[in-house]
Amino acid sequence: MLKPRLQELCICRSILEDALIKDFLCFLENPEDVSFAYSFAAGLIEKAETLGFSGNILRACFLHVLSHTENTFARTVEEARGHVGRSLERAFVRDMKILADIFHEPPSTMLPLDLLDDYEPTARQATEARSFLEERIEKAASPEAAARAFLDFYQRYGYGELSTCPAFCWNEKEHALRGIEHFEALSLADIVGYERQKKQLTDNTEAFLKGLPANNVLLIGARGTGKSSSVKALAREYYGQGLRLVQLTKSQLGELPRILAALRKFPSKHFLLFFDDLSFEEFETEYKYLKSAIEGGIEARPENVLICATSNRRHLIKERWRDRDQAQDELYRQDSMNETISLSDRFGLVITFLAPDQEQYLAIIAHYLEKEGVRLAPEELRILAHRWELEHSGRSGRTAQQFAVHYLGQMRR
Numbered sequence: 195m196l197k198p199r200l201q202e203l204c205i206c207r208s209i210l211e212d213a214l215i216k217d218f219l220c221f222l223e224n225p226e227d228v229s230f231a232y233s234f235a236a237g238l239i240e241k242a243e244t245l246g247f248s249g250n251i252l253r254a255c256f257l258h259v260l261s262h263t264e265n266t267f268a269r270t271v272e273e274a275r276g277h278v279g280r281s282l283e284r285a286f287v288r289d290m291k292i293l294a295d296i297f298h299e300p301p302s303t304m305l306p307l308d309l310l311d312d313y314e315p316t317a318r319q320a321t322e323a324r325s326f327l328e329e330r331i332e333k334a335a336s337p338e339a340a341a342r343a344f345l346d347f348y349q350r351y352g353y354g355e356l357s358t359c360p361a362f363c364w365n366e367k368e369h370a371l372r373g374i375e376h377f378e379a380l381s382l383a384d385i386v387g388y389e390r391q392k393k394q395l396t397d398n399t400e401a402f403l404k405g406l407p408a409n410n411v412l413l414i415g416a417r418g419t420g421k422s423s424s425v426k427a428l429a430r431e432y433y434g435q436g437l438r439l440v441q442l443t444k445s446q447l448g449e450l451p452r453i454l455a456a457l458r459k460f461p462s463k464h465f466l467l468f469f470d471d472l473s474f475e476e477f478e479t480e481y482k483y484l485k486s487a488i489e490g491g492i493e494a495r496p497e498n499v500l501i502c503a504t505s506n507r508r509h510l511i512k513e514r515w516r517d518r519d520q521a522q523d524e525l526y527r528q529d530s531m532n533e534t535i536s537l538s539d540r541f542g543l544v545i546t547f548l549a550p551d552q553e554q555y556l557a558i559i560a561h562y563l564e565k566e567g568v569r570l571a572p573e574e575l576r577i578l579a580h581r582w583e584l585e586h587s588g589r590s591g592r593t594a595q596q597f598a599v600h601y602l603g604q605m606r607r
Contacts (some may be wrong), residue, residue: 199292200218205267205289209263213237215256215259221233252301262353289296293340317509352460356460358373359373374441384427384561390415399436403436409542419591420547424470426439440466450486555590563598
């Protein structure tokens with residue numbers, strides 16, 4: 195049987211800390227004791243069922259660990275935007291030569307089990323990043339080609355959770371990004387209408403991804419019109435081009451300097467800092483952190499970061515008529531007004547989402563119904579949708595989607 199020399203790994207040595215690979219090492223060091231082989235096989239099958247590995251699941255396991263474990267090669271590719279020194283590349287190629295048997299030989303040549311060679315899980319889970327790496331490694335005819343496959347993968351998707359998660363939140367206790375495992379986002383095509391608004395958003399995003407000048411974005415307008423869905427759809431649409439969404443809350447504005455410092459370490463990726471439904475009461479002062487982060491702070495915002503916010507308020511900070519009356523006693527009244535509106539002025543691109551008219555409202559409902567194979571007669575659709583609109587909070591993309599859910603769940607025969 196083949197016996198990969200995993201203890202001789204250099205750059206990729208961190209994978210030896212993985213619990214399942216430790217079990218594999220125990221078997222390699224004690225090949226006469228088949229209990230180690232079956233213990234490892236049991237863990238491998240469990241991993242395959244959990245993550246949806248198929249085919250050669252030994253290779254799938256090693257590729258998963260390699261793509262999720264930090265190493266000097268992966269970190270350098272990220273920090274140097276795809277450029278690595280000749281000596282580091284040679285060291286990584288050497289590791290690829292050690293791993294060649296695992297990448298290209300059936301598991302049965304190393305383990306006394308043939309069911310691992312072409313495993314069929316209960317439910318396959320073929321993610322974009324995993325498929326990208328598996329296809330290129332399978333075609334790699336040499337250690338040099340395998341190294342190139344990993345370089346392309348690290349540059350395109352990153353490593354760790356960056357490689358698999360399109361969206362993140364900020365863990366305040368650990369001061370680190372945390373991937374959102376079950377990120378749900380519509381596609382831009384599912385946001386019916388608003389073509390001009392979507393084009394403004396995608397044009398700005400594509401300029402950002404190309405390294406061209408791009409503006410921070412404020413999406414304002416009526417409730418339930420697709421502002422948040424449009425931003426989330428960007429993460430889904432441009433994930434393969436290195437865009438990652440980082441959703442933050444108003445209470446985390448004080449963490450912005452630390453967050454920006456963390457994102458600066460990943461220059462090959464582009465991050466949208468996303469504040470959903472952002473607004474401030476007049477007594478809240480956290481908005482000053484955001485003002486400094488967007489423009490005016492001593493430390494420059496990283497080139498790989500844009501800030502995007504949605505709000506039902508144009509100027510973000512609440513202002514009452516009585517505030518203006520009280521300002522009559524202020525010597526420099528204009529200063530107070532400038533303070534109130536200066537935050538929204540720092541967003542270079544302001545996109546307005548208005549409530550849909552009757553035709554657009556019906557078109558949104560029809561789109562969701564047709565996705566499920568349901569087509570209503572125009573008059574029936576108009577009557578039912580109008581009734582729903584009157585019983586709920588008026589016309590919006592959200593009420594249109596809610597009607598479609600109601601119809602599909604309770605009214606369809």
